[in-house]
Amino acid sequence: MGAPRIHHIAITDDWDMSELAGEYGAATRGVAYEPGGHIRATTASRVQEVLDERYADLHLPLTLVTLDPGRLEDAGIPVEVDADGTARILGEIPRDGSGVVVETTALQYVDGRWRAPALDAAGADLPEPDDHVVIEPETLYIGTPAFLIVTADVDGRPNVAPASSYWALGRMLVLGIETEGKTADNLLAGSDLTVSVPSPDLWPVIVRLATLTGRNPVPAAKAHRYRFEPDKFPVVGITPQPSDLVVPPRVRECRLQFEARTRRLTPAVDGGYLMVEAEVVRVHAASSIVREDRHGELQVDPARWHPLVYAFRHFFDRGDEVGWLASSRTAPHAPVVD
Numbered sequence: 234m235g236a237p238r239i240h241h242i243a244i245t246d247d248w249d250m251s252e253l254a255g256e257y258g259a260a261t262r263g264v265a266y267e268p269g270g271h272i273r274a275t276t277a278s279r280v281q282e283v284l285d286e287r288y289a290d291l292h293l294p295l296t297l298v299t300l301d302p303g304r305l306e307d308a309g310i311p312v313e314v315d316a317d318g319t320a321r322i323l324g325e326i327p328r329d330g331s332g333v334v335v336e337t338t339a340l341q342y343v344d345g346r347w348r349a350p351a352l353d354a355a356g357a358d359l360p361e362p363d364d365h366v367v368i369e370p371e372t373l374y375i376g377t378p379a380f381l382i383v384t385a386d387v388d389g390r391p392n393v394a395p396a397s398s399y400w401a402l403g404r405m406l407v408l409g410i411e412t413e414g415k416t417a418d419n420l421l422a423g424s425d426l427t428v429s430v431p432s433p434d435l436w437p438v439i440v441r442l443a444t445l446t447g448r449n450p451v452p453a454a455k456a457h458r459y460r461f462e463p464d465k466f467p468v469v470g471i472t473p474q475p476s477d478l479v480v481p482p483r484v485r486e487c488r489l490q491f492e493a494r495t496r497r498l499t500p501a502v503d504g505g506y507l508m509v510e511a512e513v514v515r516v517h518a519a520s521s522i523v524r525e526d527r528h529g530e531l532q533v534d535p536a537r538w539h540p541l542v543y544a545f546r547h548f549f550d551r552g553d554e555v556g557w558l559a560s561s562r563t564a565p566h567a568p569v570v571d
């Protein structure tokens with residue numbers, strides 16, 4: 234929602250002629266605007282008052298010109314609006330279709346009085362034009378961490394896969410895992426899991442993993458893009474690192490690693506994936522990304538931690554820090570939000 238619209242009462246002839254000139258410059262009641270002067274306008278609530286006070290004795294067709302003050306400012310024409318609704322436009326009104334003029338309304342003279350049309354009660358706070366277009370994006374991955382999930386089969390053989398459907402609440406992770414993969418097989422057979430989060434420089438590992446599956450035979454739907462690989466770790470250049478509490482190993486090259494116990498698998502509505510709820514039972518963080526918080530406890534240092542962000546099939550480092558929560562134990566002071 235932009236600034237409230239403002240309204241100028243124009244003599245209709247002046248307004249119509251200004252279309253040819255490309256600019257409207259009658260300050261009030263047909264008096265020409267002078268450079269350094271202003272064109273009078275008002276907010277919605279005062280239009281009737283202005284008509285009564287200044288136009289009652291005028292019997293020429295009048296037009297109410299509704300203007301977008303933001304667009305005027307964009308066009309380099311300052312607008313001043315006083316608390317009482319009086320507005321001044323410090324320049325001529327462009328008639329170039331730039332959106333400055335929102336609409337025009339022919340005013341009606343009824344029963345001896347000019348009548349203001351029904352304007353938006355809240356002061357003509359008309360919605361901004363919708364600047365969005367409807368699209369059919371190829372994916373809805375708006376920017377989530379890419380991570381490596383490791384599970385183990387019943388014989389303890391690990392399988393690593395890239396994934397990005399992730400959210401966390403408290404100590405619980407909820408992951409979305411496709412049913413057609415080896416990862417889902419292992420989870421359904423009772424495997425716990427690890428989540429290892431790569432840094433941005435490890436994005437090529439994800440690309441190499443993107444065509445490998447531990448499922449044999451490769452499911453038909455994946456056959457055009459995937460090949461079976463029973464031991465992906467050496468093939469893509471990463472190293473299994475034994476976990477403390479669960480069977481699946483972590484990925485040594487990742488600076489942040491979670492060991493988690495699988496708590497619940499819930500089939501999705503279309504059967505294509507599982508919602509995996511897993512409880513994080515141990516967190517490993519490289520010493521290069523930790524620091525003491527104000528209670529002397531080790532935390533991930535948000536300034537030094539850079540997850541690999543996956544957005545619309547592209548990989549990103551994260552951007553600059555823009556703020557923090559009041560509850561952060563690593564923040565230098567309370568956030569300043571006003």
Ligand SMILES: Cc1cc2nc3c(=O)[nH]c(=O)nc-3n(C[C@H](O)[C@H](O)[C@H](O)COP(=O)(O)O)c2cc1C
Binds near residue numbers: 396411447448459
């Ligand atoms: C960047 C990226 C993100 C992915 N995200 C997911 C995901 O969130 N969940 C999922 O099940 N598969 C995801 N996949 C696809 C799996 O990695 C793929 O299904 C693979 O076959 C799984 O390996 P597996 O069959 O050995 O388990 C993603 C793949 C890539 C490259």
